[in-house]
Amino acid sequence: MPDKPNDQSNDKPIEDVDFDLETSPLFPAQENVVKSDKLSPLVWISLAVLIIIALGVVFVLPTIVEEYELPLEKRVQVSPSLPGARPAQELGISPFELAQQAIHRKEAQDVLASLLELQADLDAIEVDSWGGEVYREAISFAEIGDGFYREQAFIEARDSYSQGLNALQNIIDTTPEVLVRLLQQGQIALEVLDAQLAAQYFSQALLLDIENSLAMAGLARAKTLDEVGGLISRAQTRYEGSELEAALELYEQAFSLDPQYTALGTNLNRVKQAITENEFSQIMSEGYALLENEQPELAINAFRQASNLGIRIEQALAAITQTENQISSREISTLQGQISSAEIAEQWAEAVSAYKEVLSVDGNLVFAINGKDYAEKRLRLDQLLEASIAAPERFADDEVYQQTLDIYYTGRAIEEPGDKLVQQLTTLQELLDSSQQSISVQLISNNETQVSLLRSGGLGLFQRQSISLKPGRYVLVGQRQGYRDVRTEFMVGFGQTPTQMLIQCDEKIIASRGR
Incomplete structure (x- = not known):
């Protein structure tokens, strides 16, 4: 502050007082401070530095970000600000607004960094080859965000980058479905014998899942597919020329290379069926020829062999039944002749x-x-x-x-x-x-033997007796005390009647001593 003017009413001269600032007890040791209404030069320097930094953030940094942090496409160098843009001081932008812009710019940059990270992951699995329109749409969001960023519309830039980020994340989330689709498309390519297309699909599938067994197997099949196709073509030509055995051999070679090829299995079965049909027809013809040659037993053996082939079994069994009926009819006719004769x-x-x-x-x-x-x-x-x-x-x-x-x-x-x-x-x-008719029979005895005729009765003692008997077999029994019984069998009639029958006991029984 300025010194107060001296009081002119006092005429006494004022004595000079020597103020020693360094020794005065009222002013300890300190630098002399000159009081003035002007700002210190240090303050002006600080303000100048802050203004320069703010201008750099607003005008220089966007150019740097555009050149180094947005590698989505090659950019054309542009001026740090739009044509006609004026410095922040001229636009009247406050430091608070500058700080808000810096925050929004940082948010946009963070989203962009995440977007670029996902883009790098997708590029590593060649998203261009399978992402299609969905991927291009996601990139378009990022390009729109670039435009907003250049115009310093950082909120809009952040939102566009977020849309692109979400779109890329959706692509990554759908990779399992994409993998399934690639495997299906690869399988279809295998079925139509397109080795190049099959290899492409399975290779892309392996980018999504490097250890996928189906993709690895499909890629391996694709490597032999051209050879398989050549064998199938040659086999088809042989088949159409009725060279069935040759066709079968070629189909089996192709099957050994790719047993999973569906159409190949169908063709193999078709050729085998045709060969079996030919064999069946040949055997049946042989059977009928044997039947015509009066060899029905051999014909039946042939028909049974045909039935064992597993096709047209009913036809073979009908032939067997027909032949057996013929054999039966012939056998029955023969037996009828034997019966009639007997x-x-x-x-x-x-x-x-x-x-x-x-x-x-x-x-x-x-x-x-x-x-x-x-x-x-x-x-x-x-x-x-x-x-x-x-x-x-x-x-x-x-x-x-x-x-x-x-x-x-x-x-x-x-x-x-x-x-x-x-x-x-x-x-x-x-x-x-x-x-x-009764017949007379003469019986002779010794008048001491009791004679009886079995089933007729006793005849008593006699020396000679005549009896009448019907033809038949008879038995005379003689008994005498002390003599052994006698028994005589004879036939009456039928030309066997005896002239006379002697019946008497002559053998005396001798008693044993000691009884």
Whole structure:
């Protein structure tokens, strides 16, 4: 401040006072400070530095960011500010506004850095080859953000960068779906034998998942696909030329290279089916030829071999049935001839056996069922007649006689009997008739032996006696005290009647000592 003027009313001169600023107790040691209304030069220097920094942030930094932090595309060098732009002081921008701009610019830069990081990750997996329009749209958001950034519209730039960032993140999030699509497209390319396209899809899939087994397998298949396609083409040519075995060999070579090729398996089955069809037709033809040559058994073997091929089984079985029917018919015809001969000759045992053979061929044949029943009855009658004729002596028994008579009348009831039956009945009738005619038999004894006829009664003691007996077999028994019994069997009738029968006990029994 300026010194106050001296008081002019006091005439006394003022004595000079020596102020020693360094020694004065009121002013300790300090520098002299000159008070003045002017600002210090240091303040002006500080203000100048702050203004320069603010101008650098506003005008210089955007150019640096544009040149070094936005490598999305090659930029054209532009001036640090838009044409006609004026310094911040001229625009009247306050320091607060400058600070807000700096904050928004930093936010935009941070989002951009994240966007660039995602872009680098996607570039590493060649997103250009599979990202398509979605990727280009994401980049367009970043380019729009660049425009806002150049105009210092940092909020709009940040929002555009965020849209691009989100779009790129969505692309990364959808990589599993993209991987599936690439694998499917690769598989389709394999099926149409496009080795180059298949390799492209599977290679892209491996960029998304380097350890994906399906992609690795598909890429390996793509490497042999051209060779597989060549083999298939040659095989198809052989197949169309009916060279089935050659076609099969080529298809099998292709299958060994790529067993997963679906169409290849279909073609293999088609050729194998054609070969089997040819073999079936050939075997069936051989079977019918054997049948025509009267070799039905061999024909059946051929038809069975054809049925074992696994195709047209019903046709083969029908041929077997037809042949078996022919064989059966022929066998039955032969057996019918045997039956007829046996029945005419009244060889009923042979007829029964033949009927059984017919029924073994076809158990439902009515003629065989009925014929067997009749033949068995005739066989039984024949056996009874033969047994009766062979033992006429049994007729002496009334019961046996009656049974034999029933047999005789059973035979008589048969219409149109054969010569054998007629002869049997005639013989039996004679035996039956003669069995009822008594014959006189002379018995001789010693008048000391008790004689009896079994089943007839005692005859007593006699020396000579005549009795009448029906034809048959008889037994005389002689008994005498002290003598051994005697027993004599004889036949009456049928030309076997003895002239006389001696029955007496002559062997004396000697008693044992010591009894």
